[in-house]
Amino acid sequence: MRKDASFIFSDEFLRYHFHEKHPFNQKRIILTKELLEHSNVLIEDDFIAPRKASDKELALFHNPEYIEAVKHASNGELEETKMNEFGLGTEDTPIFEGMHEASSLMVGGSLTAVDEVLNGRTNHALNLGGGLHHGLNRKASGFCIYNDGAIAIKYIRENYNLRVLYVDTDAHHGDGVQWAFYDDANVCTFSIHETGRYLFPGTGNVDERGIKSGHGYSFNLPIDAFTQDESFLEVYESAFRSITHFFKPDIIVTQNGADAHTFDPLTHLCGSMKIYERIPELAHELAHEYCGGKWIALGGGGYDIWRVVPRAWAQIWNVMKTNSIATGLLPHSWREKWQQHSPVELPHSWHDNENAYPNIPRKAEIKEKNKKLLAHLLKYTKV
Amino acid sequence: MLVEDIMKTKVISLPPTATIAKTLRLLQKHRIRHIPIVNEENEVIGIVSDRDVRDASPSILLEDSDSKELDNEIQTIMSSPVITIHPLDFVEEIARIFYDKEIASLPVVKDNKLVGMITEKDMLYTLIQLTGTHVQSSLIEVKVPDIPGIIPKVMEIFGKRKVNIASVLVYPYKDNSLYKVLVFRIQTMNPLPIIQDLRDAGYQLMWPNNIPEPKI
Numbered sequence: 001m002r003k004d005a006s007f008i009f010s011d012e013f014l015r016y017h018f019h020e021k022h023p024f025n026q027k028r029i030i031l032t033k034e035l036l037e038h039s040n041v042l043i044e045d046d047f048i049a050p051r052k053a054s055d056k057e058l059a060l061f062h063n064p065e066y067i068e069a070v071k072h073a074s075n076g077e078l079e080e081t082k083m084n085e086f087g088l089g090t091e092d093t094p095i096f097e098g099m100h101e102a103s104s105l106m107v108g109g110s111l112t113a114v115d116e117v118l119n120g121r122t123n124h125a126l127n128l129g130g131g132l133h134h135g136l137n138r139k140a141s142g143f144c145i146y147n148d149g150a151i152a153i154k155y156i157r158e159n160y161n162l163r164v165l166y167v168d169t170d171a172h173h174g175d176g177v178q179w180a181f182y183d184d185a186n187v188c189t190f191s192i193h194e195t196g197r198y199l200f201p202g203t204g205n206v207d208e209r210g211i212k213s214g215h216g217y218s219f220n221l222p223i224d225a226f227t228q229d230e231s232f233l234e235v236y237e238s239a240f241r242s243i244t245h246f247f248k249p250d251i252i253v254t255q256n257g258a259d260a261h262t263f264d265p266l267t268h269l270c271g272s273m274k275i276y277e278r279i280p281e282l283a284h285e286l287a288h289e290y291c292g293g294k295w296i297a298l299g300g301g302g303y304d305i306w307r308v309v310p311r312a313w314a315q316i317w318n319v320m321k322t323n324s325i326a327t328g329l330l331p332h333s334w335r336e337k338w339q340q341h342s343p344v345e346l347p348h349s350w351h352d353n354e355n356a357y358p359n360i361p362r363k364a365e366i367k368e369k370n371k372k373l374l375a376h377l378l379k380y381t382k383v
Numbered sequence: 384m385l386v387e388d389i390m391k392t393k394v395i396s397l398p399p400t401a402t403i404a405k406t407l408r409l410l411q412k413h414r415i416r417h418i419p420i421v422n423e424e425n426e427v428i429g430i431v432s433d434r435d436v437r438d439a440s441p442s443i444l445l446e447d448s449d450s451k452e453l454d455n456e457i458q459t460i461m462s463s464p465v466i467t468i469h470p471l472d473f474v475e476e477i478a479r480i481f482y483d484k485e486i487a488s489l490p491v492v493k494d495n496k497l498v499g500m501i502t503e504k505d506m507l508y509t510l511i512q513l514t515g516t517h518v519q520s521s522l523i524e525v526k527v528p529d530i531p532g533i534i535p536k537v538m539e540i541f542g543k544r545k546v547n548i549a550s551v552l553v554y555p556y557k558d559n560s561l562y563k564v565l566v567f568r569i570q571t572m573n574p575l576p577i578i579q580d581l582r583d584a585g586y587q588l589m590w591p592n593n594i595p596e597p598k599i
Contacts, residue, residue: 023573091546092571134519134572141519142572172572175519198590200572201519265575268591 005320006116007046008109008127009033015102016129018094023266024143028305029128031338032313038331039314041321048116050109050129057111058104058146060154061180063138067100070145074100087139103145106130110148111155113296117251118160123293124284124320128313131255131300133174134201142172142200149255149298150180153187156251162294165249166190167240169279170257170300171267173204173220177255183214188247192236194260194269195222206376219243221377224366225268228357231367232260232275235374237282239381244286246381250294252287256280257300258312262357266303270360272352276312280319295320306342311350326350386477387470389509390491390499396421399428399458406457407436417488417502420461425496429461430488436460467492470499474509477501515550515568523574524589525565525581526556537565540580546571564589 014026036042058067069086072078073095083089096102106129113125127148135147153164166181168174168191181187196202210218221239223232244252258276260269280297287295297316302309311330318326327350335346360366395409396419406418410433420429439460441452467490468477477489481503491499511517527533534553541548549568556562569577581588 023575090571091544091576092573196516198522200521200574202516202522202568203519266573 002120003046003122004323005046005124005126005317006048006113006122007033007036007042007317008048008050008113008116008125008129010050010105010109010129012102012105013050013109013129015098016106017102018096018143022094022143023303024301025303025305026129028302028309028313029299031305031310032128032317034337035310035314035330035334036317038334038337039318039326041318041326046321048112048125050105050112050127052101053104053107053111053146053148053151057151057155058107060158061137061147061150062135066138070103070140071100074098085139087136087141090140092143093140093145099145103132106132107146107148107151110152110296110298113298114152114156114160117294117296118156118162124287124295124297126297126317126320128299131170131257131298132176133168133170133255133257133300134172134176136176136179141176143301144176147176147180149174149177149253152296152298153177153181153253156253157184157186162250163247164188164251164253165244165247166253166255167283168192168255168257168300169236169260169275170255171260171264171269172199172257172301173201173222174255175201175203178204178208178218178220181214182210182218183212185213185217187214188217188219188243188249190219190221190240190243192221192223192232192239194225194227194267198225199267206373209380216380217247219377219380221370221373223269223370223373226270226360226362227366227370228270228360228363229272229274231370232269232271233278234367235370236275237278238374239377240282240286242378242381244290249291251291252283252295254279254283254295254297255300256297256313256316258302258309259300259304261304261308261312263304263308264302266301270357272354272357273308273311273315273350274352276308276315277325277351280316281325284319284323306338306344307347311347315350384474384509384513385470386468386472386474386491386501387499389474389505390470390501391505392499394419394490394497394500396425396497397457398422399456399461401457402453403436403439403455403457403460404453406431407440407453410436417500419465419490419497419500420457420463421497427465427467427490427492427497429458429463430465430490431457431461432488435462465490468501469493474506478506478510481506513550514552518549518568518570519572520549520568520570521572521574522590523567523569523578523581525567526562526587526589527565529555529561529563533563534565537581537586540584541567541569541577544577544580546577 134142
């Protein structure tokens, strides 16, 4: 019988670890998993172990020279003169032992998710180890080594020939995946993110629309810094619905970065848990309406690993498994276990207390600007 | 940056005796808006724009008009003399020419021979590149006193963090001549350590810091 959802997981995901002070920390996956276990919505039957992606699979998107370079770096054998060319050994993507194996497993996790869904064993699959959307064809970038999203979509195209809608709600532009399918009419990419005027990577303008036969299949909503829930959800929901109606995908792949929250240290958006409740609900609804339920969700950014990411990511699973978000208080046992490790006070509730949010003086202007942006984008979804 | 670095070297040109009809076809075929007119020595003697050609073409409103005008030689409508530039001119200088002369295309001439073309669009693209927005990067704006030696002092902080700088722009701070704004595009997704270092060193940041109540 087909399951509702599969949770792709292995302790080995934690081996994707740059160093203690690096903001990208996969401990958030453990925190999320345990939050769900303590809430009794994640049980043994839900788990699927990730496989390791083969070199051939990595090469669906990455240049073989780059894969070789990562392997050398993984063994500590990459010449220093070559590091810069491949974006390795930088502040963002420092070299660590076993980086090739650790990264291949994250990619494999996304491929496992694809196979689970497309072989009909499950409707939805979640790989929180994935969503490394900045990885480029022959360059590591923005904490990402291999771009599992791009590889998984290439894999879907090659093995199942389905039309894929990729939706990226990370606060940073999903540039690596966008460029991977910029000339492809069978893969539609949609990214909502903080404007690139200040924030990495700088791209993701509303006028980046694709080239050649892929023209018209790339969508971007670069919303203003300090955007809050109401405006975020207004433009996101409208755009997502229109794009899905326009493209009519066979399967939806979402990248679920959780760094648009006001607590996130790296970005300047001011969302609360409300957006992380609505994002999976919407993906779930549209996947059922257009794709017979076929939905793969990946992780992504998210740098407040204590207060934001576990709750945000757990809600994806809650929606996949139970068709509803969790509400009320977090399980006491989870807080008790982890509070001693956390430098900040862990939240008590699944939701945020609205008083905790800054007053944004330019709120009305920001809302107006985002609306104009949406109107601009919607012009392109008229068939 | 030099003109020779950004000019197009595959140039479509025509002799003065070519017909207007042929010029029109070339403009359409290559989707260009200007064609330099050269003599047998490849010296630029004129230039025509798509607008010149359109103005010289018979109106589509006159149904029985014959297309005699299109058989005229292009030298009858070309503009001359032509403003030209040299491969060793600076991009900033040609920006000034485009602005002052209100034209949109410049032939590049070396030893009196046509060697390239630059359009206003090429120049704008180059200026965009100079702002560094085409490389993956984060932006930091620092307000500094307008005194000699301030840039190396700020740069030292970036240097310590082993972060590549994609571009640096310097512009005046509003109307206040005592200050300047330095805009850095740095190739990292995590500018926090550098932001902290800059603040610790006492620098005032325009970004990130531009709202009265900063993010928690």
